[in-house]
């Protein structure tokens with residue numbers, strides 16, 4: 726395995742729909758072969774694979790619940806056999822089922838932490854064994870993680886994303902000597918957000934006065950792939966949301 730091989734393989738968790746799908750397509754156009762990790766959206770995953778094939782790149786989809794350690798291990802054993810390398814891992818799974826902290830169901834807590842945080846770690850753990858020099862991990866966060874503050878609604882989600890930031894920095898420090906970079910990109914209010922305020926009110930929440938596009942996020946991902954001296958950072962791509 727060498728960082729100079731022509732073929733590059735990117736894995737995107739939660740890749741079949743929405744932001745994950747957009748990232749898969751944009752990475753395919755950058756020349757990556759794509760492994761789409763999905764959990765339930767099989768039709769979307771299949772249509773995405775067809776769409777990437779039509780561009781001339783390789784792609785395949787694997788059904789994995791990332792919250793299950795054994796399923797992640799099995800998927801990466803398959804990736805090791807079939808692809809032999811992982812040049813880029815994007816941990817995009819990020820479930821958000823907001824409840825007020827005074828009514829936060831422990832089952833929701835467990836599900837959020839296991840998918841958003843433990844699942845990301847399981848994927849990092851296995852991907853790193855297959856990553857050549859020059860490899861990248863990009864974790865998808867949430868704007869405004871810097872500085873601990875109260876988030877009554879969606880506490881489990883914010884805890885998972887804060888943990889992911891701590892993990893990002895630790896892995897960046899731990900793997901820098903292998904020239905593997907680990908960074909985070911944090912959206913704020915994307916145009917498809919379930920919490921999106923009305924267009925005429927968004928300026929109250931987002932200083933730049935608009936919701937984020939999927940292109941805004943992929944632009945930051947591409948920046949990080951180009952920026953070979955950048956590791957351990959979190960980039961809020963959020964128009965100033967939660968500054």
Ligand SMILES: NC(=O)c1ccc[n+]([C@@H]2O[C@H](COP(=O)([O-])OP(=O)(O)OC[C@H]3O[C@@H](n4cnc5c(N)ncnc54)[C@H](OP(=O)(O)O)[C@@H]3O)[C@@H](O)[C@H]2O)c1
Nearest residue numbers: 739743744763764765766790791817818819840912915918
């Ligand atoms: N949208 C926003 O406004 C916004 C704002 C801030 C941050 N973000 C972050 O951006 C990322 C993408 O957001 P999104 O709104 O596009 O995500 P999403 O639609 O909520 O979820 C993306 C995919 O994650 C997959 N998934 C969930 N649990 C899984 C599991 N246990 N194992 C494997 N796959 C699982 C689902 O796949 P299946 O459909 O196959 O089940 C889903 O399609 C997330 O990390 C989110 O926290 C988004």
